[in-house]
Amino acid sequence: MADNSREVFAPHSDNPLRQLTVDQLRRRTSLKWRAYPENVLPLWVAEMDTLLAEPVAQAIRDAVALGDTGYPTGSGYAEALATFASERWGWDGLSAKRTAIVPDVMLGVVEMLKLVSDPSSPVIVNPPVYPPFFQFVESMGRPVIEAPLGADRRIDLEALEAAFTLAVQGGDRPVYLLCSPHNPTGTVHTAEELADVAALARRYRIRVVVDEIHAPIVASSTRFVPYLSVPGGENGLSLMSASKAWNLPGLKSALAIAGPDAADDLLRLPEEVSHGPSHLGIIAHTAALRDGGDWLDSLLVGLDDNRRLLADLLTEHLPAVRYAPAQATYLAWLDCRRLGLGDDPAAIFLERGRVALNSGIPFGTGGTGFVRLNLATSPEILTEAVRRMASALA
Secondary structure, eight states, X not given: OXXXXXXXXXXXXXXXXXXXXXXXXXXXXXXXXXXXXXXXXEOOSSOOSOOOOHHHHHHHHXXXXXXXXXXXXXXXHHHHXXXXXXXXXXXXXXOGGGEEEEXXXXXXXXXXXXXXXXXXXXXXXXXXXXXXXXXXXHHTTOOEEEOOOOTTSSOOHHHHHHHHHHHGGGSSOOEEEEESSOTTTXXXXXXXXXXXXXXXXXXXXXXXXXXXXXXXXXXXXXXXXXXXXXXXXXXXXEEEOSTTTTTOTTSOOEEEEEOGXXXXXXXXXXXXXXXXXXXXXXXXXXXXXXXXXXXXXXXXXXXXXXXXXHHHHHHHHOTTSBOOOOSBSSEEEEEOGGGTXXXXXXXXXXXHHOEEOEESGGGOTTOTTEEEEEOOSOHHHHHHHHHHHHHTTO
């Protein structure tokens, strides 16, 4: 039986997205493949249809063999991320001394907001944006102020300044929660854009907390720029993790990173926060960053291929859908407003086409009539999903 199991899951392609069949994926017990009935193709939540990178799998096996399942400690994760940042982004400003382990990126965001703002302080976001930005902030009792992206899906500095002006009127300590790369649009903010943001934030005395979880997942023609690396970003706080790029959301761990001028803020992080991450998670994330580069490179090629494939499929089957291949993430933001499916086309695609996508509505202003599609799957599944979406219009 063990030999047969290994054969079933033996990689048969260099592309991590082409190593598992639908039948194999349906054996998974995580959210993506269990939230809907078996006749639904799930292209929604941010899980990838891949095997683990072998260095990550081996690190977990080694830890389990040793019974190394205790409490986390040490700076190996931060050091691995610092090396990765230097090699991939040309950024040598990540100091392990200015980091702290946190349970995951969104819980890390919550802790950063507590450090640099007041309990009633507003939080500025750029919709359409990752729904937990609204959910977590509102659960803290904080008001959300929207500074919508421009029509080009980039940061609109005029809208941002208007939001900053409104935010500081109450006398609290507002925070700008930035998503970089942006989810769901996949926009990668340029160094110039980020420097403009930093200058504006300094002028209004607004602190910046940035979610950079998708940073390793960029298209071949794109360069990711860490917010903390730009002039004026020295007092920023960043959250990073290997979870999205190596498909590790079930192995909880992330890093909070402080710019040089925010080091004292991070020192005030309660010690008990570091008890939340999984030790196995930290082992897995460290192995991914340290030894998973070749696997990541293969994944990025596969994602580039899938972006082109999706564009071709939509042109053939759903030409009224507007789609601009993203610069980053493995998510596609599809404008379905010309299909005549109402405010929530995801509901129609699910009901009539048996394809699960994310509704654009929870992403805030600019999300109505849109869907988010997860293209981190095999070309065969992606092709069938678009075919089913087209059938929903018949």
